[in-house]
Amino acid sequence: MELTIQELAARAGITSRALRHYDRVGLLAPSRVGANGYRYYDVGAVARLQRILLMRRLGMGLPAIAEVLADEVDACDGLRAHIAALEEERDRIERQIRSVRHTLEALEAGAEPQMDVMLAGFNDHYKDEVVSLWGERAYRLANDWWHGKTLDQQRAWKQAAEDLVAAWVAAAKAGISPTSERAQSLAARHVRWLSQIPGTPTADGDRERSIEMVKGLGAMYVEDPRFTGMYDDAAGAAFVRDALQAYARTRM
Structure with a gap:
């Protein structure tokens, strides 16, 4: 069975112009071109189009889709x-x-x-990241813990986090050493804050993984723009990283 380009476009809910574009960029060629110049698509081509449309819906651009399809063996x-x-x-x-x-x-x-x-189902944008770092169990426990809070409890938690960030920023601007007692006290406070989140190594009492997590978070605060700005600037984020990593090395 074959479909003409017009038939395929109508059934897929796209335009024949889009199908021609997919051909031009090497994503989807017609199965054959008739003597009259008409393009025809067989089952294999339709299956490939199905995959292209799925990846487009997942937010992938055409170059990324082309790479996925080119790298696939099966x-x-x-x-x-x-x-x-x-x-x-x-x-x-x-x-x-x-x-x-x-x-x-x-x-x-x-x-x-x-x-x-x-709010269930609307806050899963960090799921993959959490699972990759600490596993499915950590995500599930932390997610259940967060949604088990009342609105006032959630607000109080966020305020505590903001207060901790503000204390870090003030310490960094004061020009103190990351290994000073004030900085190390903040690092201890930071670790206690983390230990309240179920599923994290600090909450589980896993010393080795806790050390790894605290060091990794410190590095992420510098490397990830989402967190660098939170600590005012790159210098502030670096101060937090150095203090946390010193604390992890010597006091955990």
């Missing part, structure tokens, strides 16, 4: 990876649907929605 492995990604996205959307339905039903009944349920 198309079935690629399809399995896409199924896993789609299942994860489905689970996230289902959590969002449940949370919005909970809010709607509570409001219609004149009741107050539960904060932890209202």
Whole structure:
């Protein structure tokens, strides 16, 4: 079975112009071109288009998609990876649907929605990062812990974090040494703060992994722009890193 370019475009919900563009950039060539110049696409081409559209929906650009397709040895492995990604996205959307339905039903009944349920499915953007660093268990425990808090408790936690950051910034601006007693006291406070989060090595009492985590976080504060600015500037982030790493080496 084959589809013309117009038929394929209509069924895929895209334009024939897009299909021609995919051909020009080497992503998807027609299976054959008829004597009349018409482009035809067989099952293999449609399967490839399906994968291209999936990756586009996941936010990938055409050059990145081309690299994925070029590097693949087995198309079935690629399809399995896409199924896993789609299942994860489905689970996230289902959590969002449940949370919005909970809010709607509570409001219609004149009741107050539960904060932890209202935000389920909307805060998973750090999941992959947390899982890669500390594992699935750490993510699950920390996520459950956070959503088990009331709104006031969440606000109090965030305020404590902001107060800690402000203390770090003030110490860095004071020009003290990262190994000074004031800096090391802040490092101890930072580690105690981390130990309140279930699933982290500090919360589990795992000394070796805790040392590794504290050193790694210190490095991340300098290397990751999301955190560098939080400590005012690169010098402030470097001060926090050096203090945490000195604390991990000598006091943990």
